[in-house]
Amino acid sequence: MGIGRNSAMLLKGIVVKAYNSYYAVQTDKESKIVLCTVRGRLKQARFTLLVGDQVEYTVSSGQKGSIEAILPRVSMLKRPMVANVDQVVLTFACRHPDFSLQIVDRFLVLAEASQLHSVLCFNKVDLANRQEIEQVADMYRAIGYPVLIVAAKQHEGIEDLRRLLHDHISVFAGPSGVGKSTLLNAIEPGLLLKTGDLSEKIGRGKHTTRHAELLSLIGNGFVVDTPGFSFTEFIDMAxxxxxxxxxxxxxxxxxxxxxxxxxxxxxxxxxxxxxxxxxxxxxxxxxxxxxxxxxxxxxxxxxx
Ligand SMILES: Nc1nc2c(ncn2[C@@H]2O[C@H](COP(=O)(O)OP(=O)(O)OP(=O)(O)O)[C@@H](O)[C@H]2O)c(=O)[nH]1
Ligand SMILES: [Mg+2]
Ligand SMILES: [Zn+2]
Known part of the structure; x- marks a missing residue:
């Protein structure tokens, strides 16, 4: 450690958001956000430092911090680019858009290929026949995947989902319009994520892909909301x-x-x-x- 060079205390935190030249780092204990720049000798890390990375930083004067070290990364997800993700919540609608076993399996393959622990979440059960969806759920449970059947709008099953997210970094993924953002708002109303109908979304164009951001859950844990996509391809896979x-x-x-x-x-x-x-x-x-x-x-x- 740099004795004398910097007498400020070394603190630990997690990068929750990346801007052009600085990073929002959430402190371990108080869940306070500190804006940090990157130390000179770590400059090249600016290109590799990801949302989700655990870092050591110092706060020397005022409120601004300086990232001094990046702690070893456990995992890295490419799409979206997030470090240290532990699980993916693959979300699908029982109806509207229509449920498809093929789409479920294609998303599961993408998650398995990234070596992520997958949880299946079947939303909008209010629009479907519960018995039918329970049968599908049992089929996936028999393989070993945890499955939750929920209705975000009715706040049904939300408590089970919240429990599952505790202490983890979870990415919500799945097709557009299945209710990922609605679910996250139900879990944590303070998030105020945008939701909407498919028809309203088509006009939004290609630029809806936001930079990944860790959203902090009260109690402990982080979630990442992602824009839905349905086009899954496997051409890089053996x-x-x-x-x-x-x-x-x-x-x-x-x-x-x-x-x-x-x-x-x-x-x-x-x-x-x-x-x-x-x-x-x-x-x-x-x-x-x-x-x-x-x-x-x-x-x-x-x-x-
Ligand atoms: N009936 C019913 N509608 C729901 C439920 N959950 C979400 N919706 C509706 O489904 C629509 C899409 O919800 P979003 O949360 O925006 O879907 P999303 O998965 O985030 O979509 P993208 O951001 O495009 O990927 C909205 O009109 C929601 O109100 C539910 O449990 N039941
Ligand atoms: Mg959304
Ligand atoms: Zn064989």
Whole structure:
């Protein structure tokens, strides 16, 4: 430590928002925000310092702080760029927009590929048949994913969701219009996030992508609201990688004849057998094959 150079006390905090030349850092204990610049020797870090990073900083004079060190990063999410995210709450509407198992599985693959712990949140249950959505929820619970069925507008299930966010950095992701911002406002009314109808949103143009910001929850924990997107693509993924994003395949693929088995056209495949015996849900297997074939078609396109 720089003895004498800076007699100010070293404090710990987390970057909650990045501006052009300074960072909003929330202190560990009091959840007070301090605006910080980056120390000279850490200047190159300006390009790598992310929202979500834990930092050490000093406050020498007045209110302004100076970031002295970045603590080791546990994880990094690329879209949105946030460090140290521990879980993603994949949010979907039971209706309006229509529920789709295919979209759920495609988002789950993206989350698994980023090695994030996923929670599924099925919102707008007030518009749907609860029994039907419970069946879908049970299918995902059997795989090991926690599932919450909620209605943000009616404040139903909000307490369970709040409990799950406690002490975590959680990113809310999912298609547009499913109610992510409405849910966050229900959890923490002070957030005052913008919500709206799909029809109103179409006119907003392309510039709705805001910079990621950690929103602080009373009690402990942070959430990140993201603009919805529906276009999911997997072209940077390897075939084996997609296969590994389906956790229920892991144990059942032991009997596969080839360890490289992609559970598609190969003979003696444990996963295909499990699908036939209803041990693996056929919608999951079909959605897997669709992604696999997209990746394969894309590879072929490059070769020719
Ligand atoms: N019926 C019903 N409507 C809801 C519920 N939750 C949200 N909505 C409505 O759904 C619409 C979209 O909600 P938002 O919270 O803006 O959706 P979003 O997921 O944040 O959308 P993007 O920001 O575009 O990604 C709004 O009109 C909400 O009032 C719910 O539980 N039930
Ligand atoms: Mg929103
Ligand atoms: Zn196989």
């Amino acid at each position: 075939e084996q990688e997609v296969r590994d994003c389906f956790p229920e395949f892991h144990e059942l693929q032991a009997p596969c004849k080839f360890s490289s088995c992609l559970h598609d056209r190969e003979p003696q495949c444990g996963v295909k057998k499990a699908v036939l015996q209803d041990e693996i849900c056929s919608s999951r297997y079909e959605n897997y094959l669709a992604i696999l074939h997209e990746i394969q078609a894309n590879k072929k396109g490059y070769r020719s």
